[in-house]
Amino acid sequence: DGVEERIKSRLGWGLVADINETTFELRLGILQAKVEQMNMYVPKDVLEFLARNIKSNIRELEGALNKVTHTSLIGRSMTVESASETLIDLLRSNHRxxxxxxxxKKVAEFFNIKVADMQ
Incomplete structure (x- = not known):
C-alpha cells in the first residue's frame, strides 16, 4: 500500500477535541483583562474592533493587541482607523x-503519501 505502518498508526492516534470559535464577548473580555494586566488604556471601540475581527485564536488576538498598543508608544493615537491600518495584513489573512x-493535500505532500491512503 506504499505507506509505512508506523505513519498510519501515528496518524490514527489523532486526539479528538471539540474546538469551537470563541464568542465576541469572550474575546472582548480577554482583551480587557490583558489591557488591565498591561496597565494601559485602549479605547473601548478599538477593543471591540479587535474582538470583532480577530477570531482565529487567542494568541493572534493578543498579538494584534500588542501591535495596536505599540503604535501608541510611538506617538500615534489609538483609533479604530489606526488599528485597521496597523493590522491590515493580519485582517486580510483572516478572511481566507x-x-x-x-x-x-499538504499532509500527503509532507509524508510523501497519497491522499487516498489517508482515508
Missing part, C-alpha cells in the same frame, strides 16, 4: 478559509 482538501 482553509478547506479539508487543502489540509489533506
Amino acid at each position: 478559509s482553509v478547506t479539508i482538501e487543502e489540509i489533506q
Whole structure:
C-alpha cells in the first residue's frame, strides 16, 4: 500500500477535541483583562474592533493587541482607523478559509503519501 505502518498508526492516534470559535464577548473580555494586566488604556471601540475581527485564536488576538498598543508608544493615537491600518495584513489573512482538501493535500505532500491512503 506504499505507506509505512508506523505513519498510519501515528496518524490514527489523532486526539479528538471539540474546538469551537470563541464568542465576541469572550474575546472582548480577554482583551480587557490583558489591557488591565498591561496597565494601559485602549479605547473601548478599538477593543471591540479587535474582538470583532480577530477570531482565529487567542494568541493572534493578543498579538494584534500588542501591535495596536505599540503604535501608541510611538506617538500615534489609538483609533479604530489606526488599528485597521496597523493590522491590515493580519485582517486580510483572516478572511481566507482553509478547506479539508487543502489540509489533506499538504499532509500527503509532507509524508510523501497519497491522499487516498489517508482515508
